[in-house]
Every structure is written in C-alpha cells, then in structure tokens.
Amino acid sequence: PGLLSVESGPYESDEGLNEGFTHGFVMKFDSPKSRDAYLPHPEHERVKAIVVPNLAQVIVFDFAV
Template identity: 60%
Template sequence: MIRHLGVFQFKPEVTEDEIKHCFAELCAMVGQIPGLLKVEHGPHKSDEGLDDGFTHAFCMTFDSFESRDAYLPHPVHQERVELISPKLERLVVLDFEVTSENSKEL
C-alpha cells in the first residue's frame, strides 16, 4: 500500500467554500482512478507551531506504486491540478510504502 501525503498553503483570498470544493473534487477521484483506494483531508489543527504556514493536509491511499504512477498523468488528476494549483501559495507532497515493518494498528 502506498500513502501519498500532501500539505497545502492556500492563498489568503481563497474562500472556505472554494477550499471545500477543492477537497470534494479530490475525494471524487476515488472510483475514477484505478488503484486509488481512499482520500482523507482536513485543515491544520495544532498549536505546536510546526506547520510552516501550511493550512490543510491530505492523504491518499493507493494499492501500489504502479497505481500511484498511473494517477500522476491521469486526466482526472490533471483536471484537479488545473483547478487547485492556482489557489495555492505552496504545496508539498511525499509518498511512502506502508509495510508490516513500518505500520502498527491497535
């Protein structure tokens, strides 16, 4: 399983409704892009002071690196890139593989 993590810093003029629409569009990709199993997201919620100005985060779960690789140029994803990118100051994305060695559940 592959986790595709991202953090967004939206531009100050972007409204809450626009942000909600962006994340609804990301979630709508589940079922449209093969191997994309789940999308989770939310606004930053911590007083720790380590957010570096990022306002929101998302986590996508893919069944394999191959599915993640196919997602990147997929037309449905590219539509979301065109929708969301102009609303962002900054974006960071990291991917990692979830294995039995680096995962534990209660």
C-alpha cells in the same frame, strides 16, 4: 483504479510545526504502480488545473505504510 481513499483536513496542532501549511490530505493507493499511473491521468490533470492556481505553496511527500 488503484486509488483506495482520500482524506483531508485542516491543521489542528498547537505545536506550530506546520511551516505555514493550513490543510493537508492523504491519498492511499493499492501500489506504487497505481500511484504512478494516477499522476498523468487526465482527471488528475483536470483537478490540478483548478486547484493548484489557488494554492500559495505545495509539498508532496510519498511514503509506504
């Protein structure tokens, strides 16, 4: 509950400002409270256990729109 959408894709710019990151994704929540509830959720932890070991580096950038 509270997760409205997930979008992902590869880096597509020729600017070269991606600091080596090749892919990104945006998760849209209906509120900061929903985002905060998602972080310790068992399903999120399950996905992290699969995905994070396969990543060289991670950056998280939370912002409001």
